[in-house]
Amino acid sequence: MPLTISIIQMDIAFGEPKKNFLIAEQKINETCSGEKIDIIVLPELWTTGYDLTRLDEIADKDAENTIAFLKRMAISYNVHLVGGSVANKKKNGVFNTLIIVNNKGELIHTYDKLHLFQLMDEHLYLQSGSAEGLFSLEDHLFAGMICYDIRFPEWIRTHSTKGAEAIFVVAEWPLPRLAHWKSLLIARAIENQCYVIACNRAGSDPNNIFAGHSMIIDPWGEILVEATQNTSTICGTIDMQKVKEVRKMIPIFADRKPEFYS
Numbered sequence: 001m002p003l004t005i006s007i008i009q010m011d012i013a014f015g016e017p018k019k020n021f022l023i024a025e026q027k028i029n030e031t032c033s034g035e036k037i038d039i040i041v042l043p044e045l046w047t048t049g050y051d052l053t054r055l056d057e058i059a060d061k062d063a064e065n066t067i068a069f070l071k072r073m074a075i076s077y078n079v080h081l082v083g084g085s086v087a088n089k090k091k092n093g094v095f096n097t098l099i100i101v102n103n104k105g106e107l108i109h110t111y112d113k114l115h116l117f118q119l120m121d122e123h124l125y126l127q128s129g130s131a132e133g134l135f136s137l138e139d140h141l142f143a144g145m146i147c148y149d150i151r152f153p154e155w156i157r158t159h160s161t162k163g164a165e166a167i168f169v170v171a172e173w174p175l176p177r178l179a180h181w182k183s184l185l186i187a188r189a190i191e192n193q194c195y196v197i198a199c200n201r202a203g204s205d206p207n208n209i210f211a212g213h214s215m216i217i218d219p220w221g222e223i224l225v226e227a228t229q230n231t232s233t234i235c236g237t238i239d240m241q242k243v244k245e246v247r248k249m250i251p252i253f254a255d256r257k258p259e260f261y262s
């Protein structure tokens with residue numbers, strides 16, 4: 001059964017979680033007031049932005065507020081949420097955590113960003129995760145990835161060889177590397193023969209202008225929908241039959257020779 005996805009490419013108020021919860025709620029309300037949406041996607045660090053020096057103060061303790069918010073949205077609008085990532089303050093530090101909640105309001109999975117991006121000082125303020133991003137919704141296996149993770153094809157492959165049919169990417173990807181964003185996302189879709197559903201943020205913060213250009217790419221590498229650089233919500237439909245067809249036509253998973261790869 002095809003699934004309709006809504007990607008919320010929002011601007012993020014720097015270091016202001018309260019404001020960002022209001023923005024997200026309004027956008028979720030707007031996108032759910034039209035056609036039936038199955039899955040909503042939010043961007044990376046959407047409650048705080050990259051206000052890293054204040055994380056101790058503004059990070060969400062055990063992501064409690066964010067999880068409660070996502071559960072409330074999921075039940076109110078009967079929608080699954082790949083609820084973006086947030087600064088998540090645990091006992092052993094602050095993590096960049098992606099949260100998935102299903103349309104019954106159940107917490108399905110959390111994934112802590114594995115690869116920390118040194119160019120934006122993440123390694124100085126955040127802890128690296130240690131577990132996979134696989135999760136299941138509507139009887140399909142998906143994977144959640146965060147921004148810089150897409151530069152590590154082996155990490156995405158770890159998930160596609162375990163059966164992921166779509167990769168959800170949440171990001172705050174800066175404008176100067178827009179060409180990398182597009183090329184990497186398309187490459188990940190083609191080489192893993194899966195959908196790539198990528199949600200970037202819009203706007204700017206004191207250090208960066210962000211690229212926007214959220215998109216949905218099919219398993220053949222075709223872009224189905226793509227946002228501009230501006231704040232917007234884009235919708236598209238994915239059909240897992242297409243994943244089966246492409247994987248049958250060019251059976252790369254059967255043809256792999258992992259014994260030769262280091």
Ligand SMILES: O=C(O)CCC(=O)C(=O)O
Nearest residue numbers: 117147148172173174177
């Ligand atoms: O890899 C890049 O160029 C951007 C990565 C990034 O912005 C992030 O991981 O937050």
